[in-house]
Amino acid sequence: MSALLVPPGRGHKERNRAIRLGPVTAEAYRAFLASPTGTALGPGFLQCPSWADVKEGWRSQLLGWGPDPDAGRLTGVALVLLRQFPGTRKYFAYLPEGPVADWAGPDVDDWLDPLLDHLRSTGAFAVRIGPSPAYRRWDASLLKSLTGPGRRLGDVLASEVDPLGAAVAERLRDRGWRRCGGDGNDGDAQPRHVFQVPLAGRTSEDLWSGLNQEWRRNVRRAQKEGVEVEVGSAAELPEFYRLLRLTEERDGFRLGRSLAYYERQYAALNAEQPGRMKLYLARHGGEILAAHTMIAVGRRTWYQTGASADHRREVRPSNALQWRMLLDAHALGADVYDMRGVPSTLDPDERAYGLLRWKLGTGGQVVETLGEWERSLGGTANHTLYRAFQAYLARR
Incomplete structure (x- = not known):
């Protein structure tokens, strides 16, 4: 899968045109986690590549953002778990306590938007994330x-x-995310x-x-x-x-x-x-x-x-x-x-x-x-699946 070039948004600086999203190796992913990550305390264990081996019944992907993900030049990473909705070829995407990215940066859309585009192309109908700020x-x-x-x-x-936590929550609400459990x-x-x-x-x-x-x-x-x-x-x-x-x-x-x-x-x-x-x-x-x-x-x-x-x-x-x-x-x-x-x-x-x-x-x-946040990935069919999936989880 080729890396996705992040489209520049209105008012984004020219340097952000170089941010790309793509699959990364476990070695490159772990090297990034071992480096200063821009988060207050570093990554949680639920975003380590090994966690994918713990979760039975889920597919997994290791993704990275940066000027050159293929070469391991990264500014953020994400372990994405994908659960197939019964009877369909669609998936619920889950990033437990992730992604590992700079939530304090001014250009969250530069890495969040291409993530959503990638998940849609993977067949995901909805996504849940766990932002790191308190x-x-x-x-x-x-x-x-x-x-x-x-x-x-x-x-x-x-x-x-924490003012950062309050600011991130407001950003997510403005972009259509819903806090799980209110x-x-x-x-x-x-x-x-x-x-x-x-x-x-x-x-x-x-x-x-x-x-x-x-x-x-x-x-x-x-x-x-x-x-x-x-x-x-x-x-x-x-x-x-x-x-x-x-x-x-x-x-x-x-x-x-x-x-x-x-x-x-x-x-x-x-x-x-x-x-x-x-x-x-x-x-x-x-x-x-x-x-x-x-x-x-x-x-x-x-x-x-x-x-x-x-x-x-x-x-x-x-x-x-x-x-x-x-x-x-x-x-x-x-x-x-x-x-x-x-x-x-x-x-x-x-x-x-x-x-x-x-x-x-x-x-x-x-x-x-901040708890966990969800959103449908757009389209009538995905909205319908998302509502059905919420009912499925409630029954479980």
Whole structure:
């Protein structure tokens, strides 16, 4: 497939005529991800080429923008996942937490428009993206004192509003994009609210003092009780999955993932870069009581999934695991430790609030991302398929 020359828009500078879109090799794609990318923290793991190997039932494409994509001269990249709509030759295009591009630049249309043109030519009837800028942030110290019946994050004045996030949201609305789930996040495939612990410029002593009193007490309790934390291997994934099923039943949620999914994820991410995904285990008396997964890409590290047993919870294995993972992320040079999704409720009587309360104890921030955005790719047939696809997703 030949690269697409970006047509200059009204008022665009002459230099933007040289921006092109085209397929790129995995090697060129990874080289770009390893370079300064123009995003605040670099790419997320969902935009790594290896993620395509995790997602069964999806086709994938690696695309790049730049003056010469064929030669690896890039200014942005995108992993595009394509899901065929049943009974048709049409596809839903999904860029999880992507594309990886300079959202702060003045000429977003220079790379977004050719992406849409390319997807139409591929047979896509609609597309979903996940812009990287943040929208709002709430410090843990602020939220601890503002809980109450029926209260939600949106009811509390944020500690910080990111002007870039607000500007990108307005740009997308002006161009016909629709925020999935509206003001809520029910329509997002990825969590709109995440919890992040800043690591840059902090010492391990700073991280310890950032934990609240309950967290420090629980970590000390785990150490006193003899909880041992180690990095496991693929051989322990079945035990991790057994504990995950127990956790889902106990806490009333269902991720819907199989053991094969986690085995595929572990193999794909570590084949791309050894040590990219790690499985942490907490043992007590020789028994694995908790297991958490961690993923590292560039200057970011994520706590992805946690699982724990129903018994001996008083020895606090999960606190011990998280403290070790925080220290390891810090030692890797990560700027942020991302604990992934949290609920938007601030009501202590709601069951979901327990997860937020637990993460607040690490002293970080709740970050509201821009969420995911969708649009039909035009034409009556595509609009009809898009509406049918939304109904299909709602049934699932």
